Amino acid sequence: MTRIAGRPVPPVVAVLRSRHAARLLTASIVGRLPTGMAPLAIILSVRAGDGDYRLAGLLTGVYAASAAGFGPVLARLIDRTRQVPVLLACGALSTAGFLLLAAIDPVRFPLVAAVAAALAGATTPQLEPCLRVLWPVVLDDERTVRAGFSLDAATQELIFVFGPLIVLGCAAVGGPQVGLAAAGAVGLAGTLWFAAARPARAWRGSPVRRHWLGPLRARGMVRLFAALACVGTTIGAFTVGITGYAEASGASGAAGWLIAANAGGALVAGVAYTGVRAARREDRRLLLLMALLAAGYLPLALVPGLGPMAALAFLSGCALPAVLASSFALVARIAPEGTLTEAHAWMITSFGVGNAVGSALAGTVLDLSVPAVVFAIAAGAGCAAVVLVAAPFRRDG
Numbered sequence: 001m002t003r004i005a006g007r008p009v010p011p012v013v014a015v016l017r018s019r020h021a022a023r024l025l026t027a028s029i030v031g032r033l034p035t036g037m038a039p040l041a042i043i044l045s046v047r048a049g050d051g052d053y054r055l056a057g058l059l060t061g062v063y064a065a066s067a068a069g070f071g072p073v074l075a076r077l078i079d080r081t082r083q084v085p086v087l088l089a090c091g092a093l094s095t096a097g098f099l100l101l102a103a104i105d106p107v108r109f110p111l112v113a114a115v116a117a118a119l120a121g122a123t124t125p126q127l128e129p130c131l132r133v134l135w136p137v138v139l140d141d142e143r144t145v146r147a148g149f150s151l152d153a154a155t156q157e158l159i160f161v162f163g164p165l166i167v168l169g170c171a172a173v174g175g176p177q178v179g180l181a182a183a184g185a186v187g188l189a190g191t192l193w194f195a196a197a198r199p200a201r202a203w204r205g206s207p208v209r210r211h212w213l214g215p216l217r218a219r220g221m222v223r224l225f226a227a228l229a230c231v232g233t234t235i236g237a238f239t240v241g242i243t244g245y246a247e248a249s250g251a252s253g254a255a256g257w258l259i260a261a262n263a264g265g266a267l268v269a270g271v272a273y274t275g276v277r278a279a280r281r282e283d284r285r286l287l288l289l290m291a292l293l294a295a296g297y298l299p300l301a302l303v304p305g306l307g308p309m310a311a312l313a314f315l316s317g318c319a320l321p322a323v324l325a326s327s328f329a330l331v332a333r334i335a336p337e338g339t340l341t342e343a344h345a346w347m348i349t350s351f352g353v354g355n356a357v358g359s360a361l362a363g364t365v366l367d368l369s370v371p372a373v374v375f376a377i378a379a380g381a382g383c384a385a386v387v388l389v390a391a392p393f394r395r396d397g
Helices: 011-017 021-031 033-048 053-080 083-103 110-122 127-138 142-174 176-195 198-202 219-248 254-273 282-302 306-316 319-334 340-368 371-388
Strands: 002-004 007-009
Touching: 007 011, 011 021, 011 142, 021 033, 021 127, 021 142, 021 176, 033 053, 033 083, 033 110, 033 142, 033 176, 053 083, 053 110, 053 127, 053 340, 083 110, 083 127, 083 176, 083 198, 127 142, 127 176, 127 198, 127 319, 127 340, 142 176, 142 254, 142 319, 176 198, 219 254, 219 282, 219 306, 219 319, 219 340, 219 371, 254 306, 254 319, 282 306, 282 319, 282 371, 319 340, 340 371
Parallel strands: none
Antiparallel strands: 002 007
């Protein structure tokens, strides 16, 4: 237990009581809500104009690919300068992209819509890596920092639970364009709130001489990013596979509940993981957690009835926050000096690319086979992540 005023308190309480921590975490979640809002808002906007799913998928893909591709670039700029100017500029530009998307008919002007989606995605404020860089600044000791990483990983699920709900509420009140405008407004509000916090304003990049490859010059970092891409593949394959399972079971509406069960397992386990002590060898702990993640998805291939599947979906989600929190802690230890923000951004990009690959692969397999095969692929990707993190990690860049 961490002690506050001489009394032991759970680490998660210590995190939330630490000055600036609750604000930074909450502002980060609010500012990142567009990530959970944009896909559904874009799809609803296209469908409202009688556009097809191909256009909706294309625009959603442009948004996601732009965010993944430009994230490390923006994070490198932050590492070399400051957080606040980059966050504010990106917040304004990303909001402009969303407002442009809301103002046009994407079916009549698909090229303009693609440019707007690219702008909104490419200039996504790097709140996630900025927050992880600040945890050691605002928290007192290694165990509390670990708890911050764990709470950060667990609360990410809120973005993908509440983001779509906000879009649906906006669409019901004023149409899908309101959902797009709301994504821009919410993202800007969270970014402003985060950037105004004293730790963000005080943070400065390191003046060290940097290699043009940034964190990618360290072989251990590349291996970790590859492992996280495999984890993303597991999650992407699960989402598609569980949707196919629900349809094959004659209960298409259950897909949302099964995905929610998976997210619920992640949220509960993530909060519980905040109480785990820091590891002397973070890379060995990550190896164990990766193995647990792979093992958690393997039973889904048994494709039981809806009740047992809901339980398995809950259990399969439990290891993800711990894997992410351990990865955050490992990156903080092995990233080359002056590249920490960029290293965290590469983690996000790696996971996102893996998620897209897993979704695409699972969709293709599902057209040719059965959900059990997709779940086996999800578990196999997790096993590949285990292999990638099996060798020790060290700071070699």
